[in-house]
Amino acid sequence: xxxxxxxxxxxxxxxxxxxxxxxxxxxxxxxxxxxxxxxxxxxxxxxxxxxxxxxxxxxxxxxxxxxxxxxxxxxxxxxxxxxxxxxxxxxxxxxxxxxxxxxxxxxxxxxxxx
Amino acid sequence: xxxxxxxxxxxxxxxxxxxxxxxxxxxxxxxxxxxxxxxxxxxxxxxxxxxxxxxxxxxxxxxxxxxxxxxxxxxxxxxxxxxxxxxxxxxxxxxxxxxxxxxxxxxxxxxx
Numbered sequence: 165x166x167x168x169x170x171x172x173x174x175x176x177x178x179x180x181x182x183x184x185x186x187x188x189x190x191x192x193x194x195x196x197x198x199x200x201x202x203x204x205x206x207x208x209x210x211x212x213x214x215x216x217x218x219x220x221x222x223x224x225x226x227x228x229x230x231x232x233x234x235x236x237x238x239x240x241x242x243x244x245x246x247x248x249x250x251x252x253x254x255x256x257x258x259x260x261x262x263x264x265x266x267x268x269x270x271x272x273x274x275x276x277x278x
Numbered sequence: 279x280x281x282x283x284x285x286x287x288x289x290x291x292x293x294x295x296x297x298x299x300x301x302x303x304x305x306x307x308x309x310x311x312x313x314x315x316x317x318x319x320x321x322x323x324x325x326x327x328x329x330x331x332x333x334x335x336x337x338x339x340x341x342x343x344x345x346x347x348x349x350x351x352x353x354x355x356x357x358x359x360x361x362x363x364x365x366x367x368x369x370x371x372x373x374x375x376x377x378x379x380x381x382x383x384x385x386x387x388x389x390x
Contacts, residue, residue: 168321195376197377197378206380206382206383207322207367207380207383209377209378212376212377214376219376220377255321255322257321257322259376261376265310265371265376265378266312266324266327267322267324267378268324269314269321269322269323270321271320271321272320272321
């Protein structure tokens, strides 16, 4: 298996622009997680899905952030409009109950908002 | 609520030194405990885990024992290498929630 795939790996955009981050989980995993990592706040869980359904979005910072999972092999995290304080590394992870809840992380997307 | 507390870094050691990174947790019931490692520019990788009290997780020379009486899961390695330089995260989860609760991470720097 190729592992969790994220794209793009790097994104530089200007304040006010829409940003879409993409994730392909490991085949067969039924949980998908979106995290944000910054120096100031560390690793934060934004939202997670089970069988494509959002279960807990309490970590989503505000209405500018939205996440979807239209099918078992694809998820997006969208920021509209983006702000400089959204600059961070965004990770996607997936897991399966059969794997004792071990979460497998993607390589991350480094987002810079100018 | 559930939480994880790790020792603050950075931890700087010479090659072949003994490593301990402390981790304590607060949780209801019987969580599973994990250590994840993040190498520069990469995502987190599972290093080891323990799912019940007194279990010892081990991998790549690292070990950690699930101590329920002290609510701890300290990471140890007898002889570190330069290639062990990374950030280490302690985490817990309950099967009922599937969410990982992470500590703040401890940066380890190993000098030749």
